[in-house]
Amino acid sequence: MSLIHVIILAIIEGLTEFLPISSTGHMIIAESVMGDKGDFVKLFTVAIQLGAILSVIVLYYKRFFRDFNFYIKLLIAFIPAAIFGLLFAKKIDALLDSALTVGITLFLGGIILLFVDKWFNKPVVTEEKNISNLTGFKIGLFQCLAMIPGTSRSAASIVGGMSQKLSRTAAAEFSFFLAVPTMFAATAKKLWDFHKEGHVFSGEKIKLLAIGNFVAFIVALLAIKTFITFLEKRGFRLFGVYRILIGGLIIAIYLSGHTLEVI
Template sequence: MDVLQAIILAIIEGITEFLPVSSTGHMIIASSFFGIAQDDFTKLFTIVIQLGTILSVIVLYFKRFFQSLDFYFKLFVAFIPAVIFGLLLGDFIDSLLENPITVAISLIIGGFLLLKVDEWFGNSEGTEISYLTAFKIGLFQCLAMIPGVSRSGASIVGGMTQKLSRTTAAEFSFFLAIPTMLGATLKKSYDYYKDGFVLSDDQINLLIIGNVVGFIVALIAIKSFIGFLTKHGFKIFGYYRIVAGVAILLIHFFVQKLTII
């Protein structure tokens, strides 16, 4: 991986992490296009740079993190399903991460669902999140373990099925990203450390660049997404996912630039 590739991947991460379009899916496709998807450092890079996007949530919603202990307990309850399923299905999830076809199919199916989300749940105006609601949102978030599903999309839709407003569901999804992504980063880093993977100075510099770029881009993306979602809903993201998924399938089967197995 070179500096330009690191910056491009970080920009993709910053833009897509909090949009319902699947950051993991986009990172897999981009790294596959660069021909570095199977590189161990690339796999670590795509996880570790999530720390920058986590920091963007903390900066934007700094005051909200001092609400009450109840707020943290609800985040913990929502985080529990990801811990359980992540530990149980870790190897299976890793195998899915190497297949662009999985990403494409997930993008298309998720796209059709997003076209109907506003019709099904768009009139909800709830703002209070109970412990049961938090747990159910956490279960929805687990769907994002399938590449292409979108962690933010799954958790936002999960919140809306519990009669939360778009804004409330989206903001809780942002908060839930912090323990989820931090946990994934720590686990993946420990796995690489346990296997004896040692970072070079150049690789450490790439991680720093990736986190800084991801942080800046995510700040802009979050602010823009909340405003757009409140006014326009999910349809544009549904159409985008369908087009992107079909394009990936066409490229994979006819150009074969995305074959990484």
């Protein structure tokens, strides 16, 4: 990987991880366009999530150092993804090889986001501290939908939260918090698999990972702040339109006989 490709992928990760537009889908498209290949590229696109989740801890540090019940709630919400991830790891990896799947899920998810503000417009819960453990678990079930590439972990968990009568802001913030254990576990597993397969972390690879995580951290900080402000004023409709456009483009490219090579 070249340094410029490292920076581009890290910017994409930071921008898209917490927005309901699918970071995985955008990373797959970016990798295809840039032509980066290999096991380290696959590792890199997952490992730079650490920088993104660090931005959540920095921005919401008071929540993470408030009380132990907060961690219990996150653990309960994380359990569904942990179980489904272990049970269906191979099938999930197979889906990652399908650009058409990304296009379809982006498109369908976009349609849902066009109407989600109208569907769930009577929130009851406006703060994370009022989210029950059972509600957290239900949101965790919704998060599992994001194992289909292009769905968006953020979109799935936010819509799941709103379906449980959370306000848009409360649902988005809980989605951010839930990203921390979920993405940390995914990154740890990817690093372990990379090591177990006999790959060596050279000084150059470590440097690229460090740069990628730093860039993703900075960009994610800005993205989260902007997203919350935008969400409170405008809702999800614009994100729905964006998803429909980019998903439709991917589908059109596929139907025209051209292919996006998924690395």
